[in-house]
Amino acid sequence: MTQTQRLSKVQRAAASLVLLFLLAFPLFASDYQSGLLAKFLVFGIFALSLDLIWGYSGIVNFGHAIFFGTGAYSMGIILKFVALPGATYLAVIGGVLVPALLALGLGYLLFYGRVSGVFFGVVTLALTGAAHSIIIVNGGITGGLNGLYSYQTPTLGIPGLWEVSWYDPMVSYYAAVLSSVVCLALARWLVRSNFGRAIGAIRENEVRAAFMGYNVPFLKLVIFTIACGMAGLSGVLYVPIGFISPDLIGVMMSASVLVWVAVGGRGTLIGAFVGALVVNYLQTMLSDSFATLWLLIVGLFFILVVLFWPGGVVGLVQTRWARRGFAALRLEKE
Amino acid sequence: MDSLVIQLLNGLSIATILILVSLGLAVIFGMLGVINLAHGEFFMLGAYCVATASSLGVSPWWGIAAAPLVVGLVGIAAQQTIIRPLYRRPLDTLLATWGLSIVIRQIMRLIYGSGQMMSGSIITGSTDIFGISYPTYRLFIIVVTCAVLAGTFLLYFRSDFGLRIRMVIADRTTAASLGVNTAQTDLWAFAIAAAMVGFAGAIMSPLIVVNPEMGLEYLSRAFLVVIVGGIGHLYGAIAGGVAIGGAEATLSFFLRPVVAQILVVLFAIVLIRIRPQGITGGRR
Numbered sequence: 230m231t232q233t234q235r236l237s238k239v240q241r242a243a244a245s246l247v248l249l250f251l252l253a254f255p256l257f258a259s260d261y262q263s264g265l266l267a268k269f270l271v272f273g274i275f276a277l278s279l280d281l282i283w284g285y286s287g288i289v290n291f292g293h294a295i296f297f298g299t300g301a302y303s304m305g306i307i308l309k310f311v312a313l314p315g316a317t318y319l320a321v322i323g324g325v326l327v328p329a330l331l332a333l334g335l336g337y338l339l340f341y342g343r344v345s346g347v348f349f350g351v352v353t354l355a356l357t358g359a360a361h362s363i364i365i366v367n368g369g370i371t372g373g374l375n376g377l378y379s380y381q382t383p384t385l386g387i388p389g390l391w392e393v394s395w396y397d398p399m400v401s402y403y404a405a406v407l408s409s410v411v412c413l414a415l416a417r418w419l420v421r422s423n424f425g426r427a428i429g430a431i432r433e434n435e436v437r438a439a440f441m442g443y444n445v446p447f448l449k450l451v452i453f454t455i456a457c458g459m460a461g462l463s464g465v466l467y468v469p470i471g472f473i474s475p476d477l478i479g480v481m482m483s484a485s486v487l488v489w490v491a492v493g494g495r496g497t498l499i500g501a502f503v504g505a506l507v508v509n510y511l512q513t514m515l516s517d518s519f520a521t522l523w524l525l526i527v528g529l530f531f532i533l534v535v536l537f538w539p540g541g542v543v544g545l546v547q548t549r550w551a552r553r554g555f556a557a558l559r560l561e562k563e
Numbered sequence: 564m565d566s567l568v569i570q571l572l573n574g575l576s577i578a579t580i581l582i583l584v585s586l587g588l589a590v591i592f593g594m595l596g597v598i599n600l601a602h603g604e605f606f607m608l609g610a611y612c613v614a615t616a617s618s619l620g621v622s623p624w625w626g627i628a629a630a631p632l633v634v635g636l637v638g639i640a641a642q643q644t645i646i647r648p649l650y651r652r653p654l655d656t657l658l659a660t661w662g663l664s665i666v667i668r669q670i671m672r673l674i675y676g677s678g679q680m681m682s683g684s685i686i687t688g689s690t691d692i693f694g695i696s697y698p699t700y701r702l703f704i705i706v707v708t709c710a711v712l713a714g715t716f717l718l719y720f721r722s723d724f725g726l727r728i729r730m731v732i733a734d735r736t737t738a739a740s741l742g743v744n745t746a747q748t749d750l751w752a753f754a755i756a757a758a759m760v761g762f763a764g765a766i767m768s769p770l771i772v773v774n775p776e777m778g779l780e781y782l783s784r785a786f787l788v789v790i791v792g793g794i795g796h797l798y799g800a801i802a803g804g805v806a807i808g809g810a811e812a813t814l815s816f817f818l819r820p821v822v823a824q825i826l827v828v829l830f831a832i833v834l835i836r837i838r839p840q841g842i843t844g845g846r847r
Contacts, residue, residue: 289654291661335832342836347598347657348790352832354600355783359828362821480779484665487658521672528665532645535659 251406260398264470265513267398267405269506271466274405274412276489276501278459283487284496285420286452287346287432292353293486295360296328296457298478300464302364302371303327305473309380314388316381317395321465328461329454336453340446345435357480364475376474383469395469405466409502412459416498419455428452488527491534494541503542568693570816576701578808579708583763584781585788585800586715587756592794593732594752596653597646600660603782604667605757607775608634609764611671614680614773623683623769630765631758637667638757642750664778671775682768704766711759712801718755719797728752787831793841802842807831 251270255263275297282288304324308316335356344352364371371377383395385404393400419425430438431445439445464477476482485508493504508527515523534541540548588602599605609630616626641663649656686700719725727748730738739745764781771777784807792803810830814823 287654289657338832338836343839344790344835347653348794350654350657351598351786352790352835355787355828355831358780358783359825362825366819366821366825484661487661491658521669521677525666525669525673528662528669531662531665532659535655535662536645536648539655 248410251409255399255402263402264398267402268467268470269509270405270409270502271463271470272486272489272505272509273502274409274466275460275463276486276493276505277412277416277498278456278463279486280490280495280498280501281416281419281456281459282453283490284498284500285425285432286428286449287435288449288453289347289350289487290353290483291350291487292357292360292483293457293460294478294480294482295353295357296332296460297464297467297482297486298360298364298475299328299331300324300461301468301473301477302377302464303461304383304465304468305377305380306370308383309377312381317383317385320383321462324465324468325458325461328464329458332454332457333450336450340449340453343446354480354483357478357483360478361475361480364478371475372473374475376472378473401466401469405470408462408466412462413498413502416459419452420498424448424451488531490541491531492541494543494545494547495539497541497543497547500541500543507542565695566816568695569697570812572692572697572701572705573815574809574812576705577812578804579705579712580763580767581784581788581808582801582804583708583711584760585785585792585804586712586797587759588785589789589792589794589796589800590719590728590732590752591756592789593796594728595646595650595656595749597650597656598653598660598786599641599646599756600657600782601641601664601667602660602760602785603778603780604664605634605638605760605778606764606767606781607671607773607778608637608667609761610682610768610771610773610777611675611680611764612761613682613765613768617683618680623685626682626768627685627762627765630761634761634764635754635758637761639750639754641757642753646753647746647749664782668775668778675775677775680773682773684769700769704770707766708763711762715759716797724748724751783828787828791831791834791841793843796843799841799843806842 251266254266258266275293278296279290279293282290301324303326304320307320307323311319313319339349339352365373368374384392385395385400386392395401395404420428427438427443427448430441430443431448435445467477489504489508490501491504492508493502494500512523538545584602584606588599592598612630612633613623613626616629617623641660645659645663646656649659684700686703688699689696690699690702691697692702717725719728727738727743730741730743731745731748731752735745788803788807789800790803791806792801793799807827810827811823814826818826
């Protein structure tokens, strides 16, 4: 599943074109449209972080929204209660570190408790409910069911000298684009490193990897912490685009991100963005009155993808390409 | 003293229902290695059977009688279409049944709307027991659950069918080569598990709010029960049910119910770190 070879010329050209398109998008699109695309990209980063642990490490996290939501809430809470010039940067760091530390603690208890496979999924599902309740119970800090609001406007730039509001559509859009590229590059580097190969070995056969001398719980803990920090970052990026509400930590959010990754193609990294884009775009197309029906379709589609099409959209394209390449090779031989 | 008795009865009634909900999960996992994330939705379907009967003006007892049949049939359909093709891919079964749970929730929402429904009360009034007055219906649930549990144990340990289930759990390949029809055993075990949780939903429905979301809460609690108790065995479900139910009842006495439930989840996770094999671990 892991692509170890370098990007082909075609792929490089395609990637450059996509990047150019993303950079130029606000020039010909309305603020609403670039806001929407920024949101999809942020969800793409969120899905990417899930793909790191699910597609590459075989850890299914049914509570991934916990880390997304914790990132968003940490950002909002720091912005609300810390009144310093550079508070935004502090909030961003907090928004990444708090979910990462949470993942570290949780991962320590679970991975070293030898909870793996389906049980990890199940425990994280139970935790989602608990996390949602924690947000609602501590209304004084989190705003409870109403969500968190009236925090200071996050600003980027140099505090005191040159500042821009993060709420500016251009700023939030380019922050999302830049972060997407950085996160994708980081994830790609990570899965192709020796560390990534060890993770792949654990995914394929945990017992055998342990016999080979790999410290399985430790490696899982590392990738889990990194991925959850990345999920936290996506939560941070979401704050200027959306509302901080308890729904961010809910079961539906965790389910959605699983669907995005499954549809886009797990274990492909780029599939996370494709899935987030495709599903969210279709969802935006259908009006809110179809919400129930839409979720029904999503659920059915999810079942079908799992049953018949485990590689998702990107997986399908890749196998087509691979097959064509293989056929071309045979032709050359003959 | 009185409050102690009430606490004990509360704990017992939470524990019995958790055991009833978790039993099916435990057997299915032990047998197929499959975790059914639509289990909570089966519970919800059972509750809706009673709510539907009430809204049609029929006696809720008919709803309770229909629930195991309806949910059992849904279970059979689910087993045949999405679970059987995925036996060798446990993680994917987890995902597929998760998709199924979304589908069932949304179908119920399309039919009944997302609002709450009420099941008519079945037995009202209270009974004097151990010197205190306790709602009769809760006592009825405890008694019925114990009867169902006894039935399950008889089925599991004393019948030919139970023997076949235990054979398949112990060693699927050997069981098959000894002439056990594993496919059929799987199907019936799944159907019974679904019927059981449907029944649990039905008898619980007069005490709780019936809405399309209700399954999720019971699902996560049932999983905690199975994991804490020890995986894949009937005893595990019982030990876990007593532990989680007891902890919930005790904590609810001192704290708000929400806080109590959060603490129970955290308690379960710490317990997993200390005893990964669960309370009954070692005798799987």
